Amino acid sequence: MRSEGAVLYRHLPGDVTPGTLERLLWVVVVLALIADVATTFVGLELGLSESNPAARGAIEGYGVAGMLTLKAFAVSVGLVCRPLLERPYRPIVPAGLAVPWLVAAALNTYIILTVL
Template sequence: MVAEGAVFTTDRTVSIGTIDGWCNALFDEIAAVERELWLVVVATLVVDVWLTHIGLQHGLHEGNPVMRAAIETFGIAALGLTKVGVLGLAGLTRRQLSEQRGVVVPLGIALPWAGAVVINAALLLSL
């Protein structure tokens, strides 16, 4: 027999409150560094645009076909303006979320942009 308010798994029964409590504690810890995450977002934005610009000067090509066309038409500023637009939209989205859950916004931007910075740096180092 499974207790009320519990989830049955193949190997054991886990209280829903336990999972919810763990998630809340994790979000609380991440929310404590939200300001730093926004700084990482801004830093990765700047570094990604800069490394992309250097890569283009050394004969590399933008991987995103839409951004490639925009850069070819309007220059590297198109990439910077697009990223600033994403940053603005992220800020508006963040305002709609609770203090605890809103941290997913900078985290969701910082991770892929940091990945792009690492890839760009690796490509430039391989030249």
């Protein structure tokens, strides 16, 4: 059996196009980034510590600027790699950035609420 040239596309529900989905996910990336950074620094002000060694080093060395530089680097890697994907699969890039940051913000919020 040969599958050369075969492409399987999944259709999104309704009239959502991959381009529309990608734009929406980039908005989620920005919101997730803000939520992660904000909850991280609230936690640090409450005496909690950063568990990610790379983020901890950036924060200890450069504060908020270090954390934002780290986030900017991650977004830059995503933007550089994005054109390597076919158009229908490009929303995976912002999703791959947003999901971990949303999870981190949710965990940070939970931990902050347990401390208060």
